[in-house]
Amino acid sequence: MSVLETVKDVLRASTESADRGEGSGAASKGAYWCDDCGERIPDADVEGDDPPACPSCGETMRFERSPSSTGCAC
Structure with missing residues (x-):
């Protein structure tokens, strides 16, 4: 496996994860x-x-993003 393929695999794996940090x-x-x-x-x-x-402001806040969704809510 070439170095370029290894780097591609590492980058692909890091962007597929919903847990980033x-x-x-x-x-x-x-x-x-x-x-x-x-x-x-x-x-x-x-x-x-x-x-x-x-x-x-004291107003009630609303929840954004459902529990079954993936990825970051940032």
């Missing part, structure tokens, strides 16, 4: 968004099951 240890399934402010909070940073209030 270190992270906080908790698996994120999405994020909460405030439609008024554009504020974003990853779901792994929210305690409990209820949507949080926006830290900027």
Whole structure:
């Protein structure tokens, strides 16, 4: 196998993974968004099951991205 083929294989494997980096240890399934402010909070940073209030304006945030989806919600 040539060096170029090895590099291609490594790059292909790194882009196919939904887990791209270190992270906080908790698996994120999405994020909460405030439609008024554009504020974003990853779901792994929210305690409990209820949507949080926006830290900027106090409105209830909505969950973006379904639990069955793949990839990053960033």
